[in-house]
Amino acid sequence: MHLLSYNKICKIILSAMLVSAFASCDETSEIGSSIVDDQVDVVIDSVFVITGSSQENNIQYARTSNQLLGTIQADGYGDLSSDFITQLMPANRLLTDGITVENVDSIKLRMFMTEGAFVGDSVAPLGLEVYRLTKQLPDDISKLGNPSDYCTPQSLLASKTYTASVVGLSDSIADIYVSQGVRVVDVKLPRELGQEFYNKYTSPGGSELFNDPEAFAKWFPGLYVKNSYGSGRIMTFYATRMYMYYSKPDKVDDKDTVYHYVSSFLAVTPEVVNYNNISQQLSADVTTLASKSPVVVAPSPMGFDANVTIPVRDIVSKYKEQAGLYNVINSMTFRVSAESIENEYGITPPPYLLLIRKDKRDEFFKDAELTDNKTSFYAAYSSISKSYTFTSMRQYVIDMIEKDGTEGLTDADGEFLLMPVSLVTETVNSQTTVVAIVPYTETPVMAKLNFDDSKIKVTYSKQTIKN
Structure with missing residues (x-):
C-alpha cells in the first residue's frame, strides 16, 4: 500500500516537471510559437476552361492482344x-x-x-x-x-x-x-x-x-x-x-x-506479328457529330481520338498567385464527362481511355511503355457517373510548376489526346498488375465527350506564417 502511494507521488512530480519544461520552451522559443500560431489551409482550384475536338485515328499496330x-x-x-x-x-x-x-x-x-x-x-x-x-x-x-x-x-x-x-x-x-x-x-x-x-x-x-x-x-x-x-x-x-x-x-x-x-x-x-485487317466506314451521324463535338470511336483505322487542351498556364498561374512561399501540392484530378451515342447494337463507351501528351503517343506504343503519371495516364469508365477520372496527375502539375520557373511553358505542355485502349494484366498471388497498354482493337466502342461538364481539380495546402 505504501509502495503504490509512492509511485503515484513520483508520477505526479514527473508530470509537473514536464509541464514546466514545455512551458519554459513556449516562453523562450520563437519556433515553438510559430508552430502553434501558423495556419494551414487546403485550397481547391477547379474553375478551368477545357477545350477539345475530334481527331481521326488512322494508325494500326502490328502486335495486338486479340x-x-x-x-x-x-x-x-x-x-x-x-x-x-x-x-x-x-x-x-x-x-x-x-x-x-x-x-x-x-x-x-x-x-x-x-x-x-x-x-x-x-x-x-x-x-x-x-x-x-x-x-x-x-x-x-x-x-x-x-x-x-x-x-x-x-x-x-x-x-x-x-x-x-x-x-x-x-x-x-x-x-x-x-x-x-x-x-x-x-x-x-x-x-x-x-x-x-x-x-x-x-x-x-x-x-x-x-x-x-x-x-x-x-x-x-x-x-x-x-x-x-x-x-x-x-x-x-x-x-x-x-x-x-x-x-x-x-x-x-x-x-x-x-x-x-x-x-x-x-x-x-503478343511476341508475334498479329494484324487485325480492319475496314470501317462510320455513319454520317457519327462523322457529323465528330465535326461538332469531341468523340472517341474504336477500333481504328478510321476511328476517332479526342484532342484535349489542358489549360496548364492558367493552372500554374493561379497556383502561384494563391499558394505563397510555403505550400504542398496534394493532388490533381481530371474528370472527363462521357455519354453513349445512340446506335442499333447498343455499342458502349470504351472501358478505358488513355490520356497522353500528343507528342508522346507514337513512342509510347512503339516502345510498349506504361503510363508514367507525368505525360501519360489511364482511367476506367464509370457507368454510374458516366465519366472517366484521371486521379494520378500530381507529378504532372509539379513538373509544370518547376518548368514554368526555369525554361518556361509551351503550348505542347497542355496538348493531349484521349484515346481508347485495352489493359493487358497479369495476376500473381492474387495481385493484378498492368503489364501492357495497347490501342483498343476489340468490339466496337464509341462515346461523346462533354468538356463543358468536365472538371480539372488541383488541391494544395498552403501555410500562412503569423508574426
Whole structure:
C-alpha cells in the first residue's frame, strides 16, 4: 500500500516537471510559437476552361492482344469488317514419344472468346476461310499492304460456317466451355498439315527450328483467317491456338484399345506479328457529330481520338498567385464527362481511355511503355457517373510548376489526346498488375465527350506564417 502511494507521488512530480519544461520552451522559443500560431489551409482550384475536338485515328499496330473477326452494319455506327493475319509461336516440344506420323489423326485451329465478347447477333451464320501464308510478314506492319497478297487460292486450308454459340461442338466439349464462360470456334484443318508439322519436328534440326520463333516463321509464315460471307456479328478472340490430335491403337489384356492424345503446339502470342485487317466506314451521324463535338470511336483505322487542351498556364498561374512561399501540392484530378451515342447494337463507351501528351503517343506504343503519371495516364469508365477520372496527375502539375520557373511553358505542355485502349494484366498471388497498354482493337466502342461538364481539380495546402 505504501509502495503504490509512492509511485503515484513520483508520477505526479514527473508530470509537473514536464509541464514546466514545455512551458519554459513556449516562453523562450520563437519556433515553438510559430508552430502553434501558423495556419494551414487546403485550397481547391477547379474553375478551368477545357477545350477539345475530334481527331481521326488512322494508325494500326502490328502486335495486338486479340483477333477481331466478322462484319456488322449498324444504324448509328456504320459498317465494320475485320479479319486477321498472323504469325504463330511454336511450342518448344511436340508429343512424339511412342508415336509415329501415322498416329497423327487430325489438326484443328481453335479460336477462344469470352462469353459476350461480340457485337451483333450470336446465332447469325457467318463464313470464314483459313489460308496458309506463302510469304513472310513484314515486321513493319505499315508495309503490309493487302493481306491477300500473302497467300494464294491454292493455299486455302479450310472453310467453315460459324456462330457465337456452342452449336456444332460435342456435348462434352460444349459443357466444359459453357461452364467456363468461354465460346470457341473450331476449324478442322487437313490431316496432311499435321503430318507435315510432325515430320518437320522429327527431322534433323527440326526441334531446334521449333525453339527459334524467327526461323520457324521463315519456314511457316503464318495464317490468314478471312471473312467469306455473311454479316451481323463482330467477335473478339482472346486466344487462337492450333491443336494436334493423335490416335494410337494398342492392346490391353489382349483387348484392342485406342489411346487418344491432344497437344497445343502453335499459338498467337503478343511476341508475334498479329494484324487485325480492319475496314470501317462510320455513319454520317457519327462523322457529323465528330465535326461538332469531341468523340472517341474504336477500333481504328478510321476511328476517332479526342484532342484535349489542358489549360496548364492558367493552372500554374493561379497556383502561384494563391499558394505563397510555403505550400504542398496534394493532388490533381481530371474528370472527363462521357455519354453513349445512340446506335442499333447498343455499342458502349470504351472501358478505358488513355490520356497522353500528343507528342508522346507514337513512342509510347512503339516502345510498349506504361503510363508514367507525368505525360501519360489511364482511367476506367464509370457507368454510374458516366465519366472517366484521371486521379494520378500530381507529378504532372509539379513538373509544370518547376518548368514554368526555369525554361518556361509551351503550348505542347497542355496538348493531349484521349484515346481508347485495352489493359493487358497479369495476376500473381492474387495481385493484378498492368503489364501492357495497347490501342483498343476489340468490339466496337464509341462515346461523346462533354468538356463543358468536365472538371480539372488541383488541391494544395498552403501555410500562412503569423508574426
